[in-house]
Amino acid sequence: MATDKAPPVLDFSAFHGDDKQARDKLIADINAACRDKGFFQLTNTSVPVSLQNDILAASKAFFDLPLEEKMTCDLRKNKYHRGYEQLGAQMLEPGTAPDKKEAVYFGEDLPADHPRVVAGDYNCGPNLYPEALGQPFRDTCTNYYKAALALAQDVMAALALGLGLEPTWFDDFVRVDPSATLRLVHYPPTPVLAPNERGVGAHRDFGCVTLLLQDSVGGLQVQDERTGNWLDVTPVPGAFVVNLGNAMMRWTNHQFTSNTHRVMNCSPHDRYSVPFFFNGNAKHILDTIPGCESRPDTSDRAYGPPLNEATYRPIVLRDFLFEQFTESYARVQKVA
Template sequence: MSAQEGAPPILDFFAFHGSDHEACDQLIADINAACRDKGFFQLTNTSVTRELQDRILATAKEFFDLPLDEKMKCDLRSNKYNRGYETLGAQMLEPGTSPDKKEAIYFGEDLPEDHPCVLAGEYNCGPNLYPPSFGQAFRDTCTDYYDAALALAQDVMAALALALGLAPTWFDDFVHVDPSATLRFIHYPPTPTLAAEERGAGAHRDFGCVTLLLQDATGGLQVQDERTGAWLDVPPVPGAFVVNMGNTMMRWTNHHFTSNVHRVMNYSTRDRYSVPFFFAGNTKHLLTTIPGCEARRDTSDRAYGPPLDGGVSEPIVLRDILFQQFSETYARVQPQAV
């Protein structure tokens, strides 16, 4: 399949840990260009093995194959930790459309209820909810993948530091001290005849710092060219992760790096499964402006809305902007009072 003009590039991450300095410099330059264009690229030859990638996708399918009453035993609404299962149509990412044609389950770092961070009510801290009918193997696969994806996200953050002209350790306190991340399984049922207002996942920007997406072979992910309005396919590449910047990174870099609008349109007759890993970092961190990004980048040629356009350099604690964005997408589909 030939790539559409302007589609996110496919980059080989092997050079990041290799001994070829010229190849590494070129990789960093390519990452830098991609982050300033659409904030999207694909990475091959990462530290996450194909065996583990295949295992986590199979585990996701195994969960969604459960009867609804079994999945509801992990109900997202049963706790305050952002853990558990959301039903089909529970979220609306794009205002003015129908609820998203997807179901999902959230996991995070599996902390017991008596952990100090949980007792303190810190953002995104708590125990995971696992289906009672599944055994230890399901939990182990989730933990193995969470740990592997976290390590890759930390490497990507080091590469982003280099792309910004900083030392590779510049983000270390943010990414290694109490880092927050969310592992999510998503299932998109076949929707070959989507109506005009329907989406698998509506057009949106991600909330956190960096997203690592593992997608199956079905396809359906699209990134918008915000200069022309055109939608560009991001075709699945075996073994690759789709990497994209979130609103946190765009704000932190004063729009030098882009959090781009994207969506999922599953026109296939097949079920689509994906496993995004949303890396937020230390949610107690006070975001200011990264050195070298003090001069605001001109984004007048792009479709950035007012919520991201004003006061981007004002200091703000990360957890506050994450909670606000997350809550809004679920509030849109709450029943209206009568």
């Protein structure tokens, strides 16, 4: 099995093309990447490069605002976890300093009186936008969210094919009230990092699939968990870094993996990235996907399932996500 190799860069155009051989090879390559490190890059996706450039420009415009303007969107002042998060608010790697990043969170923009919001559905609520950036900023965020959601749904269909399932197997999960978070992230220049400092500490993502758009600065690293080595995920113009989260690893009973990664912005430049965290229907019960009942040997991994369980016990996705999310913020409180 591949090891100490950076995640592959794959051309996604074959997914919607007429060349069956090219499509089958793409699915096989994605499937192999999901079983190795759970990371790969996709070029030629359905998200226009012009929209990718627009969202990166919108991100820079937001973080260039004065702090008092950004704080008008303070996420601590609403119960929907939407809005601005100050530098150092989260700690994803235990034992390190708080992460050296600031971020702003968006989701599906639902009004406070929407039935799903009133019912308290997971991650539902209105977005917060800075007045200073006006309607163009809102439109860019909305358009990008929709485009990223459509790509995430395509990626899930590709994963289904790799597992030997019909491409529509995940449809109810990905198309009925899907939960996702769009986050704009800014890493200030940090040419010299102290030993315990990270842009983002080593962690695994929580949900199903993450689509990451990164600028040209670099700094993202994925760990080869068999050797412990850190591998650079070099930015590719127009490409999305795709990685699986803990929910997908659990759902596939570790046939697919969620891998440790971090950001080390050892650069004199600002770094901007745009992760889209796709969770799916948060009310869904994660049980073992058919065909994944046999657990692979994970003894050579840094992270594995409970050894006394043949498969995981079923769990509601929203409960699984909430546990992980709460823990990452509680760490900051312990060191504050």
